[in-house]
Amino acid sequence: MGAQIGRFVARRLGALVVTLLAASLIIYGALHLSPGDPAALLAGGRNPSPETLAAIRAEYHLDDPFWARYWHWLSGVFQWDLGKSMSFGDQVSNLISARLTNTLFLVGYAALLIIFFGLATGIAGALAGKAVNTVITTTTSLLMAVPTFVAAIVLIWLFATKLNWLPVFGSGTGFGDRIEHLTLPALALTASYIAYVSRVIRSALSSELHGEHVETARSRGVRMPSIVRRHVLRNAAAPVLTVSGLTVAGLIAGTVVVEQAFGVSGIGSLLVLAAQKQDFVVVQDIALLMVAAFVVVNTVVDLVSAVLDRRLLRTGV
Amino acid sequence: MTAPLLRVSDLRVSIRRSTTDVRPIIRGVSFDIRAGEAVGLVGESGSGKSMTARSIIRLLPGNAETSGEITFDGDSVTGLTPAGLRRMRSHSIAMIFQDPRAHINPVRTVGDFLCEGLVLTRGVRRRDALRRARQLLTDVWIPDADRRLRQHPYELSGGLLQRVMIAAALAIEPRLILADEPTTALDVTTQEEVMAILDQQRRQRDLALLFITHDLDLAAAVCDRTAVMYAGRIVETAATGDLHARATHPYTRALLSARPTTGERRARLATVPGRPSAAWEVPGGCAFAPRCPLATERCRQDDPASRTVGDSVVACHHAQVGAPV
């Protein structure tokens, strides 16, 4: 059993490394398809002399062969040396560090909201009566179709003009202030995911609830709360976890939108800004970071799922 | 004669598929089981065997509608409160399912499964429950009990798992066991082992048994009486013994003769034309009439009531004492 777990972990970690390497190659390679010359951007559009251009090209290794540049970038990334931004005139690592707290706070806050409300409504939907279920299903169907940015606009409109309870712009400093500033962004971000997670949980729970092993427990006179705890929640944990891992991808993408809409200074808004400015260095680094976050989270989810449900250890990668 | 342990009278079950589509699947089933007695319930797929067993512990799908009366040990099962129902399920009647792999929670250990009933419904301390579980595994001839208790279901073979299921049923010291095709998924050799264990334990503990199977010979081997179901009705109930000689209902006889044996090769198997009909397809009259070689106009008009013919209770217009039809 121990060896089995060891092999499973090794296999997953191997897959993680391969995936990340391939992804980094795609990210780095793709940006070389761009039609523009990065040196022009670096020169700031102000009639640079050939020497200036040459200096810039040397500074950013623009004339090295592709693999050398790729390796230079990748080895830098491993040492948290992400290169120098082309448009912000600062190290990308500084740019990112300065914004990471906000984004992590936002994602964490949103994740808590999603887990709490998703679980609550999902469980209620699976276990409660038909009326409650209908209400929850209808609400979630609607909510799932509300794009993050629409939710953001509605909240901004509501709180900027009608209710002045919460700030509609900025990220705040310190814990309390952040909570205050990031509540609306987190709500906008979570609306559709709460609905999504709620549905997944509901269907996972109800499929477990109708499972044969639950029937066995019922035939033995076990009380419903115990059944739900021991046989339904426990069994649904692995699939629900998997789906939750996948919503992380959505959350990452979602931060891009809400940070932009609420003027939160985070990784997402930095990415959009950098993309608009074609600051390739920043775009590359953030894209890799986001991909890595997604892959790592999902690997962790896989490992935890396998611990929860040992059968998964036997299936392939 | 003592009162039966379980009495089922005129049980009817239908499934409501929509507001207008209500399908009968059990159409008036009556039988009883005395304490310590084993009764076999035999029939082809879809004849309603499982539904009958489930009705007894009220484990029917949500859209099922039942009528009729079921009493266990003199108390009405149909009228039980939820708490009473749980008490009956946890103390008096245990069920063994056909597919242990699906019916045992895959993410929990075998030990968990065995102890669950005791710990959660009897308030037995987990340590004591584990000790009991260990003893039970030995009773069902599973060696190396300690290791097995820690294993997950996927690590056990089908035969072993079914024995675990039997052990779990015995754990609550019930008075009646409902075994729904416990061996259908198993090899003949494993089937024999499992049946031998079940039979042995049942006799040792003097438990009543409702044994569901497709196989008349298997039922005959472990049961005192056998009931044959067709399209949601019991068409014949007879004491076991030489079933081949005693069967009176044309359907029972057809079943017996359609089954090839290892002993001799027949030139041609006797067959029943058509296919088994579902309970809701029965137009009226005897359900077996469309396939029955003896069917007359009367059979197609009115459904024969059950009546005692010799040692058997038969629902056939043509059944006669001593004269196999």
Next chain:
Amino acid sequence: MPETPLLAAEAVPAAGVPRRRGFGRLRSVAAVGPIGTVAAAVCLLLVAAAVLAPWIAPHDPNAVDASNVFAPPSAAHPLGTDDTGRDLLSRLIHGSRLSLLGPLLVTVIAATLGTILGVLSAWRRGWLDAVLSRVFDVLFAFPGVVLAILAAAIFGAGFLAPVIALSLAFLPVTARVMRSAALRERNLPYIEALHLQGVSGLAICVRHLVPNLMPLLLVQATVGFGYAMLDLAAISFLGLGPQPPDPSWGVMVANGKSAILGGHPEQSLYAAIVIVVAVVAVNLVGERLAVHYEIGESS
């Protein structure tokens, strides 16, 4: 292990094999239920609007009219005008073209490539399967919006780059679903029977395997369409999608944003409502199809 005994099929006696012709099919669509019918009708309506836009839109969607800014609804402008006096209804109608074409392209590309690659992967197995599965894994690691932003950074904001990026991002989802379905399917005895008949692999795939996966693909594509629509709208909202003045709903929501606080939420509001309605309708159709074809909810 022998199979569990099978339930008696809801079989019809031989003589009564019912014939299903056109009318029967129609009724089976109606069997999708009233909500499904309404949702399907909404979808059709939107498609019709997109196709017929130049003929049914009352105005040129890009015609500015400085004297008629933020006009309230009137006979000439049923939904009023925007901040430069453009007719909102016409913009919504024309906007349906890019807003529907984008997700449609994403869905079609992802579904086609996903089916081909997924089925190929499942059919050939071996090293090809291993390689393709890895490729899917890698593509899967890119959240769609991130890939689209990447594409926009490379090729510039516009309609096509995000669409291609999203197609790539959605590809592994379809491919994986199709692969595992094809794996399940190819092990079914009917495929082996065809093998034994001497039918060529390609013919088995094209004539039997893929058609049998169609319902699943259809449901998958419908769900994907909804997501693609949301993602593309978000990209438009971020300013990386179709560039103004071409109308698209996402762009309209974004453009109307600044007027909301000035008391003119109409542009954003209408566009947002249309997006939500379209996605709800598509999702509902997908859900009903899944129920109809008895395909599990999670995929």
Next chain:
Amino acid sequence: VTTGCGGGGTSGSVTPADLVVSTPPAAGEIDKVSWALPMGEPATVDPVKAGDYSPNTVVSNLCEPLMRLTPDFSVEPGLAESVTRPDPTTLVFTIRPGVKFWNGNPLTAADVVHSLRRNLDPGNRPAHADVFKHVADIVQSGPMQVTVTFTRPDEQFLDSMAGSVSAVSEKSFVERAGDGYGTPSVGVMCTGPFRFGRWVPGERVVVTRNDEYWGTKAKAKEFDFVFFTDDSTLTTALVAGQIDGTYEAPIGSLDTLRGSPGGKLYFGPSTQSLSIGPATTTGPAADPRVREALDLAIDKTSLIGNVLHGAGAPLKTFTPPLSWAGDPAKPVFDAGYAALPDTSKPDLARAQALIREAAPAAEPLTLAIPSGDQTGLQTATIVQAAAKQIGLTLDIRQMQPTEFSELFYDPAKRQTVDLVIAQGYIEVPGVYYYSPGFVLPGGVFNWTGWRDAEVERLMTEGQQAADPQVAAEKFVAAQKVFAPARLQISLAQLHERLYMSNTITGAPASFAYIGSAWAAAVGKA
């Protein structure tokens, strides 16, 4: 005088009388002001590199220049107590005594020389290296005296000193900081009324009052410059009162801001302009007749109303009148400008005649605009419609930032487009700062290779003329020649758009903020 606010609804038109140079003075001190930077985070606050809205808006409050820009766009001494011109190719700056850097070190001539000389080193990527084109040397000529010598007389130079070009940073600090000078983690070390506080990347730069300031102290204890990249977010923050004020209020939100009860929108004079320039040496756009025809086809009044929501005025040539507003020879310039033909009204008949005469090739012309620029796009759409009326087909091509930037230094890239929309500003007074780039051979913006011997002579003489009257006359004479050539098709000058909440006041309403310590004047309303 303030602008008429309120109203809302349709775009109000702004008449010259509505423009204000300054806002009511502050009544008192205030603890904190949150001010928006609508063009986003500055790339740097190093004054030498500052060459854009965001950095200049901040830097001008931190780092004092030798010469100061006043709200009416004239120049007055700043850190230079006085300036003398011993001969036409020498300028002597006398440094103001008793000025201290924020760290307490005194300001010395060495600091000034060092700061000025940083503009000469391309390695520093100076934003305004061309200002020093004719500079021969910069030396310390006394304990508090700096002498700049020129290779030829350059009358524009002193005016060009007004702003961050001549801002003085502490020498030792800059040397220690090296490349990091002006970055978020290092900041700057100067003498201005505000000191660099902290810079939260992606979010804000906080500056605090310099209580040791030698001049009039600032009214606000703290000034937060908050970065915005999205117009509607900015509008929301302004309307919701989370941000106290902004320059360059988003054009698309002017109506909303006018109607906002929590603050006031001011319009002031500005040098910002919107124009279309030819990109190639050959092709239809290089033909002055085609450009003139296009100019005559465009209805500027409607463009100003529709696209700029009234926040602008017609402009006859690429040098806006505010450039000479503080010049002693202002009447000469004004007369010259008035004499230029009025292009604000379309003249289709003449435009069509010109096109017939020029008979350009039938292929469509490509008009490049930076992608994501709403105003540019709306403008382009209107230009496209106008061109169609005179039989010219225009294709609008939105270009990515890198591509668009390349146009400015790679002539080969320019061959792929015909016309470029540009929105620009002039940050210092003086007509010779900007125009030579367009009209002289080899000028940075002279993309058509246009040349005219007379103009060359007049411009060169004017640049070197010591007498402002003479300089003005030469320029006006040259302008008379080059303006009709439409080296730029000037579409409009943009008004400065200043929004302040009702809690604060005092900021200058003219574009001069770009080169002056404007924030010092902001205080409680």
Next chain:
Amino acid sequence: MSVPLLDVRNLRKVYPGPRRGELVAVDDVSFAVQPRTCLAIVGESGSGKSTCARIIAGLERATAGTVAVDGDAWHTGRPGTRERRRRARIVQMVFQDPYQSLDRRQTVGGCLEESLRLHFDLTGDERSARVAALLDLVGLTADHARARPRLLSGGQRQRVAIARALASEPRLLILDEAVAALDVSIQAQILNLLADAREQTGVALLFISHDLGVVRQIADEVAVMHHGAIVEHGPAATVLDAPRDPYTRRLLDSVPRPGWRPTLRPA
């Protein structure tokens, strides 16, 4: 003795097992099937019966051993389309699960026609006639030809599967647990049908089953498999009436019959 129709020698199949181990599914199996006879392979679950069948049919690659038909050895890899088409005229197979062995989108007629079109050059009318004859052979009517599998019962589907297998007029029909999933009454019908088909077409049967009663009914010869190897092989009557191998005896003893009692036997 004549050349056997099917001659299997020293067949071996090894699957990669759990933990890098090996799983020997078929271990040195040899047997032969004479034309027009029926050989049954019996054994418990997992004993390698299906694997043998699938190797013979060409659905699985053998690790070692030969399969010869009419004396010429068949390559035991996965054959190409042309080779498969040639073999289809010789070997066909019927599977256990009647619910999954037909394409759910194809009508019964379409399914039979597809097979006929592949193997014979017939006109449309000839083909229709042949379809009708095949359906008749398995006891179905022309009405069924229009039906899709969804509307058929398990027994009917199995009949269609048999008809399809017989369409190419093979000389050997492999039936892998083809009656195991059917109700007793249906099972009897199918067994009778197979006997008839054998008589009418002269097809030889390789009948795989774990049901000794069924085997007795249909087979001429029986091979008993245990753990991948054949432990006993001989005429049906001999093997089933006088088993020599202990495993065969054990199998026979486990079969319920009148007067039988389940007993625990040490393995």
